[in-house]
Amino acid sequence: MGSDTDTPEWPTDCTRCFGLCCIALAHQPSAGFPAVKPRDTACRHLDADFRCTVFDRLEASGFTVCRPYDCFGAGPVVADRMRAEWAPWTPAMVATAHHHLDGFRDLARLRMLIVALRREGSDDAHAVADRLEPAAEAFRRTGRVEIDADTAQFMRWHEALISAILTPLEEADTAGSLDEEERHERS
Ligand code: SF4
Incomplete structure (x- = not known):
């Protein structure tokens, strides 16, 4: 819930969000x-x-x-779309807004990848991040993460790089936070 990735374009301001990480994410009892x-x-x-x-x-x-969880600015962007659609939201209403919660999970994952690629810093990593930035920006209009065919192909060419960056982050992000359905799907 805190971040060193706060930027004007992607604020990680929890006061502008609807507690999306506290609703969207699954947790199992863990340390x-x-x-x-x-x-x-x-x-x-x-x-x-x-x-x-x-x-x-x-x-x-x-x-x-x-506290260490970082949505990389996804929460306020999704919440802005929710506010434009309806007000006032309650936690119970948000919990039934599955398309917004799916959007939050997808956008947070995409933003995590973009930030991680920028941090990795190689020319290839920046090139992949450059291709993904428009998909993240487009979410503001569409409410969905959509990767076009050219970008998907470009990502396949850089699959090893993306996997090396993303896998440890996802393992850390999901440690102790998978529900039984997700565990079953991944086994
Ligand atoms: S998930 Fe629950 S305990 Fe964690 S910050 Fe959100 S409300 Fe608090």
């Missing part, structure tokens, strides 16, 4: 999240104003995965 939380379900610590009621004692309460 960093001592509770079961299916995806598309509001965490029991999320209040009606989309604030975490244990935020000042997350670590003491065992929720150590929460």
Whole structure:
């Protein structure tokens, strides 16, 4: 929930979000999240104003995965689209807005890849990030992550690079946060 990736274009400002990470993501009891939380379900610590009621004692309460989580600016962008569609949202309503929650997961993953590619810093990594940036920007208009055929082909050419960057990040991001359905799909 904090970030060194905050930019004017992709703010990681939780006050502009609807607690999307606290609703969209799934968790199994783990060292960093001592509770079961299916995806598309509001965490029991999320209040009606989309604030975490244990935020000042997350670590003491065992929720150590929460503060380091970074949506890379996906949350406020999805929330802007939600605000344009309807107001006021409640946590229960957000939990049923599956297309927005799917969009949040997809956009957060895409933004994570773009940021990681920029950080890797090689010419190839920047070239892939340059191809992906328009897809992230297009989300603001469409509400969907869509990778065109040329970009998909370009990504296949750089599959080894992308996998080397993304795999450890996804493993860290999903450690202890897969629901049973996802575990089954991945096994
Ligand atoms: S403990 Fe707080 S920060 Fe973590 S998921 Fe629940 S409401 Fe969100």
